[in-house]
Amino acid sequence: MKSPSATLLAEVRTFRQNHPDVRYVDLIALDIAGHFYGKRYPVDMLEKVAAGSPLKLPQNAVLLGAQGGLFKIGDYCFNDGDPDANRRLIPGTLKPVSWESQPLGQMLITSDGTEAPIEFEPREVLANVLERLRLKGIHPVVAFELEFYLFDKKLNNGLPQFPRDPLSDDADDQPTLHIDRLSRFGDVLDDMAQTATAQGIDITVITAEIGPGQFEINFGHCDDGLRAADWAALFCRSTRGVALKHGYRASFMAKPYLQFPGSGMHVHVSLYDGAGNNLLAAHQQQPLRHAVAGCLALLPHCMPIFAPNHNALRRLGGTVNAATRASWGFEDRDACVRIPESDPRNLRIEHRLASADANPYLVLAAILAGLEHGLEARQDPIAPLNEDRSSGTDLPVEMLDAVRAMQHQQVVRDKLGAEFVDVYCENKRQDHLAFQQEIHAREYRWFL
Structure with missing residues (x-):
């Protein structure tokens, strides 16, 4: 060797x-x-x-x-x-x-x-979580899905403009799931796909999403969590570069338009033992319920990871398929934790809370920490949305509240590392304060 x-x-x-x-x-x-x-x-x-x-x-x-x-x-x-x-x-x-x-x-x-x-490098945080799981005989298989928007290359007074339809040269300003949009923007999307493949990224399905100029890319299921997160990170970089080459801007900003859906980072995770058995499917899927309960328990305490900035918090609620509470459900896209229909071999969770501009290493680390916590605690989750549409636990929706909830949660500190948690929370606190150090034009309109 x-x-x-x-x-x-x-x-x-x-x-x-x-x-x-x-x-x-x-x-x-x-x-x-x-x-x-x-x-x-x-x-x-x-x-x-x-x-x-x-x-x-x-x-x-x-x-x-x-x-x-x-x-x-x-x-x-x-x-x-x-x-x-x-x-x-x-x-x-x-x-x-x-x-x-x-x-x-x-x-x-x-x-x-x-x-x-x-200790606080994102890839190192994820590596530590994966190594701890490996020593317990738990082997995750992971697949990311990333949503993003295309915009015109030129901004209008700092604001994004809808991308120009290459066939009509009109603005692509209509929300639609029509597959025709994949054809109209086929040149840039095909270049994005080919470039990602050349980077070693296993991409699969391309979807035209609901927002105008919005698309989603799915990645293949990967038995190396670090590599899966590498793919998500590298795809964001290459996609921005390819879009500029074609006269567009590609952005993974969480909520570029208030009136249209935001962009999310959905993560599919299944857990296997050393023999290849799906751990979540054992004992009439009781471990699945425990894992879901663990994810939901840590969700309110990992919000600075899943929604890492002021704009990302805007994405929560108000439009389709974006949860405002820690919830779960079978085949339910309104839930933070969705259980897609599958056979026992492929039973998995789909974690849907993170914004597309979140750090993929930290998102996966936080999800795995929640699954691990659930398997250890062996608690049953709250009722799924399929049984109770009001089921769920409130999430902090202000950054400083979210930071406090994360920094003082002992399970999060134990699973992700106390040094990382302290450094990350202070970074987010300082980012928030820096963001506030500018008077917006609206303040003058309201209060001058």
């Missing part, structure tokens, strides 16, 4: 042979806010890293706020000397970038698996 460095070196050399015109590779990782940060490396230097040379980036790059600034979080950022932290290359993620004007490559990097991983 090849060593990790030998495997990486072979990957880099094969890439260089297949793409001799590429001189630089972006080494990228997802920060807490769900944005990529990293460095652009000459490809010959990448060979040295693959062979074992150190790869270091500032530890605090992970802590960037929604607008890229640094906040004082404990001793981080301003009282710690801004230290570097080791990263490693993630095998299998070195791919060409086709949406830039010049030949370029990109590759994911992470601190997980290094000698001193960053």
Whole structure:
């Protein structure tokens, strides 16, 4: 068996042979806010890293706020000397970038698996949850679904404009589920699909969603939770780039229009033992009920992960298929936790609460933590919506309330890591306060 460095070196050399015109590779990782940060490396230097040379980036790059600034979080950022932290290359993620004007490559990097991983790095948080489940003999299979909107490339006084229908050149301003929209926007959607496939992402179904210019992409079911989250993160990056190339903006913003549905991140999760048996289907599906109860119990305490910003909180309720309470149901898209109809082998939950702009590593980590908690506590859930349409537990819908609910919940701290929870909650608190430091034009209209 090849060593990790030998495997990486072979990957880099094969890439260089297949793409001799590429001189630089972006080494990228997802920060807490769900944005990529990293460095652009000459490809010959990448060979040295693959062979074992150190790869270091500032530890605090992970802590960037929604607008890229640094906040004082404990001793981080301003009282710690801004230290570097080791990263490693993630095998299998070195791919060409086709949406830039010049030949370029990109590759994911992470601190997980290094000698001193960053406790609050999103991928490290998920890696810890997955490893804990593995030691318990629990093996998740995961599939993400992502909704997004297309807009015209040009903004109108800072506001989004509907995308232009390429056949009529009229604005695509009508909510519709019609499959004809897939044909009208076929060129850009096909390029998005092909580009994602070239990035190693297993995409399956493409759907025209209800909102004007809104679409959904489904990913294949994956037995590697880290890879499944990698796919979701990389798809967002490539889709934005491809859209710009075609004269559009692609956005995973949670609620771009008040009058139309928001964009969600739906996550399908099933759990198997080492022999491949579906754990949720055992004992007349009693573990499924326990897992649902655990998810619902932690939902109100993980809202800063599922709805990570002011706009994401706007998505909850008010339109179809967006829950305002922690609820569940069989084949019910109004529920936060939906149980799709399936055979026992494929029995799973569909977690529907997260917004499309949430951090996929943290979303999956929080979902798995809820499932794990439920299997441990062995409690029955509240009534499903199929039996009681008013069933559900209230969710915090203000960011500061949500942060308090998360920071002081001991199960969340135990499952996701106390250091991560404290850092993440302070990051969200500071982001919220920074967002408030601007007087909106409406305030002048109302109060001047």
